[in-house]
Amino acid sequence: MSVTDIANLYRGRSVLITGGLGFIGGNLARQLAALDGVNVEILDALLPGQGGNLFNLRGVEDRVTVHRADMRNASVVNHLVAGVDYIFNLAGQASHIDSLVHPWRDLELNCAAQLTLLEACRNFNPQVKIIFTSTRQVYGRPLYLPVDEQHRLSPVDINGIHKRTAEHYHHFYHRTYGVRTVCLRLTNTYGPRQLISHNRQGFIGWFVRQAILGEVIKLYGEGLQRRDLNYVDDVVEALLLAGASEEADGEVFNLGGGDPVTLADVAAQLIGLAGRGTVQASSFPPEEHLIDIGNCYLSCRKIQSALGWQPRTSLRVGLANMIEFYRKNLAHYLEPNVDRIPGPDATISRS
Amino acid sequence: MSVTDIANLYRGRSVLITGGLGFIGGNLARQLAALDGVNVEILDALLPGQGGNLFNLRGVEDRVTVHRADMRNASVVNHLVAGVDYIFNLAGQASHIDSLVHPWRDLELNCAAQLTLLEACRNFNPQVKIIFTSTRQVYGRPLYLPVDEQHRLSPVDINGIHKRTAEHYHHFYHRTYGVRTVCLRLTNTYGPRQLISHNRQGFIGWFVRQAILGEVIKLYGEGLQRRDLNYVDDVVEALLLAGASEEADGEVFNLGGGDPVTLADVAAQLIGLAGRGTVQASSFPPEEHLIDIGNCYLSCRKIQSALGWQPRTSLRVGLANMIEFYRKNLAHYLEPNVDRIPGPDATISRS
Numbered sequence: 079m080s081v082t083d084i085a086n087l088y089r090g091r092s093v094l095i096t097g098g099l100g101f102i103g104g105n106l107a108r109q110l111a112a113l114d115g116v117n118v119e120i121l122d123a124l125l126p127g128q129g130g131n132l133f134n135l136r137g138v139e140d141r142v143t144v145h146r147a148d149m150r151n152a153s154v155v156n157h158l159v160a161g162v163d164y165i166f167n168l169a170g171q172a173s174h175i176d177s178l179v180h181p182w183r184d185l186e187l188n189c190a191a192q193l194t195l196l197e198a199c200r201n202f203n204p205q206v207k208i209i210f211t212s213t214r215q216v217y218g219r220p221l222y223l224p225v226d227e228q229h230r231l232s233p234v235d236i237n238g239i240h241k242r243t244a245e246h247y248h249h250f251y252h253r254t255y256g257v258r259t260v261c262l263r264l265t266n267t268y269g270p271r272q273l274i275s276h277n278r279q280g281f282i283g284w285f286v287r288q289a290i291l292g293e294v295i296k297l298y299g300e301g302l303q304r305r306d307l308n309y310v311d312d313v314v315e316a317l318l319l320a321g322a323s324e325e326a327d328g329e330v331f332n333l334g335g336g337d338p339v340t341l342a343d344v345a346a347q348l349i350g351l352a353g354r355g356t357v358q359a360s361s362f363p364p365e366e367h368l369i370d371i372g373n374c375y376l377s378c379r380k381i382q383s384a385l386g387w388q389p390r391t392s393l394r395v396g397l398a399n400m401i402e403f404y405r406k407n408l409a410h411y412l413e414p415n416v417d418r419i420p421g422p423d424a425t426i427s428r429s
Numbered sequence: 430m431s432v433t434d435i436a437n438l439y440r441g442r443s444v445l446i447t448g449g450l451g452f453i454g455g456n457l458a459r460q461l462a463a464l465d466g467v468n469v470e471i472l473d474a475l476l477p478g479q480g481g482n483l484f485n486l487r488g489v490e491d492r493v494t495v496h497r498a499d500m501r502n503a504s505v506v507n508h509l510v511a512g513v514d515y516i517f518n519l520a521g522q523a524s525h526i527d528s529l530v531h532p533w534r535d536l537e538l539n540c541a542a543q544l545t546l547l548e549a550c551r552n553f554n555p556q557v558k559i560i561f562t563s564t565r566q567v568y569g570r571p572l573y574l575p576v577d578e579q580h581r582l583s584p585v586d587i588n589g590i591h592k593r594t595a596e597h598y599h600h601f602y603h604r605t606y607g608v609r610t611v612c613l614r615l616t617n618t619y620g621p622r623q624l625i626s627h628n629r630q631g632f633i634g635w636f637v638r639q640a641i642l643g644e645v646i647k648l649y650g651e652g653l654q655r656r657d658l659n660y661v662d663d664v665v666e667a668l669l670l671a672g673a674s675e676e677a678d679g680e681v682f683n684l685g686g687g688d689p690v691t692l693a694d695v696a697a698q699l700i701g702l703a704g705r706g707t708v709q710a711s712s713f714p715p716e717e718h719l720i721d722i723g724n725c726y727l728s729c730r731k732i733q734s735a736l737g738w739q740p741r742t743s744l745r746v747g748l749a750n751m752i753e754f755y756r757k758n759l760a761h762y763l764e765p766n767v768d769r770i771p772g773p774d775a776t777i778s779r780s
Binding site: 178181182185189190193194197231232233234235236239240242243246247249250253254368369 | 529532533536540541544545548582583584585586587590591593594597598600601604605719720
């Protein structure tokens with residue numbers, strides 16, 4: 079399916095993006111807003127420290143409608159889901175470490191809120207198509223590489239457990255009530271508009287911050303873990319394809335990234351591109367070590383075969399775009415931009 | 430391990446039973462109370478319609494301590510888990526149908542409450558051994574029979590999804606924090622002290638009620654579904670064995686029942702034993718049909734090999750014991766005996 083096909087498919091349609099002020103949601107909203115005749119609705123609670131940022135929509139504010147509300151609020155959600163054709167369901171708590179410290183909060187944001195959305199769809203819009211973003215973390219420590227969709231599911235942290243639960247929900251509402259759902263399991267996604275204000279949502283945003291500020295990038299275990307990475311534009315394309323494809327209904331797909339790289343290599347590339355920053359080998363903090371999954375990268379063979387998707391952006395180009403973006407817009411991302419709603423997670427530790 | 434071995438092992442120990450006023454919990458509490466020198470603590474909220482019943486402890490009231498409290502109450506749970514050696518973790522919402530009507534309630538009782546218990550153990554008693562009762566429902570519709578522990582996990586209802594989530598929790602707290610946990614996947618359990626006041630917790634209790642009252646037993650789809658059944662005393666023995674065995678730590682075991690039987694056969698045996706009642710073929714109610722799993726029975730080979738457990742009570746003997754119990758004690762089970770706490774689930778539909 080070409081970009082033109084996608085544009086034609088979404089033209090005249092109404093789309094809801096949960097978590098639409100976040101990193102991936104914001105990039106998706108921008109692309110949809112750029113198409114003619116797509117009604118873009120955004121639901122986002124702007125919870126501190128989650129990555130939601132009004133600046134992510136800078137320049138397209140007049141082409142989208144933002145509803146600042148919590149997805150656990152059934153009366154709001156019931157109203158919003160009625161009448162939309164697609165729901166890109168990206169809202170959630172994404173920090174593995176935070177899920178260990180606040181497991182009930184992770185349960186609320188990744189499970190209870192998902193039940194609210196799915197019950198709303200079942201009751202008020204059972205025809206809707208939902209594209210849910212899950213995570214590589216549902217697999218846990220790989221038994222083999224690359225990890226495909228047949229791999230056993232043994233998440234190593236609370237966040238992975240709850241994302242797996244939410245996958246089950248989507249599958250259940252599809253099979254039982256006919257709501258059309260598809261789950262995409264994302265690996266490390268990177269790019270402009272990513273949260274870089276703390277280091278609890280994956281490593282790349284933090285590495286970029288440290289490089290640009292000329293600070294130290296700590297590499298746990300010398301950074302020899304191998305991971306696959308996806309540039310955010312490629313992930314947005316996969317979301318749009320999965321939404322557009324009836325063959326995807328009821329399915330789960332890995333969004334495998336390109337060739338795996340070590341964290342040390344990513345750090346070195348970023349330092350080269352930024353012209354600043356240093357690396358320092360470091361031992362794992364105990365809580366990180368407990369949930370580390372070692373080398374992990376995903377096979378994207380299934381989605382390639384079914385939907386024709388594969389990652390297209392080279393790591394070098396993607397990282398260069400990202401560095402360029404944050405050079406220009408650093409001030410908007412150094413502190414959580416949450417419209418003056420402070421919270422316990424909103425503080426930043428500076429070295 | 431003989432009964433004497435088990436008695437010796439638990440002698441002088443302190444045991445907490447969550448859901449200890451329920452069907453299985455009550456039978457377990459009676460057996461532990463009958464051993465010399467076991468301190469038995471019970472945590473039960475007596476939520477209406479769940480099966481908790483003070484009559485289940487009739488005769489042993491002075492040998493157990495009952496704490497009537499909700500397992501979501503961290504201050505109570507933190508206090509109770511400190512100092513016990515074993516936690517038989519049986520509390521939960523067990524109705525598949527109710528989980529579709531009240532999914533958030535199922536999430537609260539089967540997930541949030543479990544996090545409260547496990548966080549309490551991690552923080553205040555990381556040496557404790559937890560024996561968690563899960564369910565056959567985590568497998569969903571069988572791909573092959575009998576279902577063993579390698580079978581794919583694809584629960585067909587919200588209750589099965591949440592019980593699977595709670596299994597993940599137990600595994601996570603074991604692997605990450607060293608809390609010793611074991612999960613047992615139960616199939617249909619039957620016997621004295623089972624809830625018979627409504628038909629939303631499995632079929633056997635309801636069949637028994639209808640037979641004893643001389644009423645109609647409706648058989649959905651002619652009752653040809655084949656299931657395995659376990660008499661409650663056998664399940665209690667498995668719980669005690671799993672608690673006593675270090676080899677069980679971190680494991681999951683099916684409690685497969687004996688030879689599978691059809692629901693129609695169970696109904697016929699009950700009517701024969703009761704000397705009353707009739708059967709009537711009936712089509713599935715839509716909501717039951719959506720989550721029906723067809724024929725399903727479990728392999729108990731793994732626990733047989735690891736712990737030497739297998740079901741011992743014949744169906745004929747077990748059902749006869751059950752009928753005899755309810756003939757004597759029917760009045761205590763026809764209406765939820767919840768110490769005069771009415772609730773929305775406490776009403777009984779009578780034909």
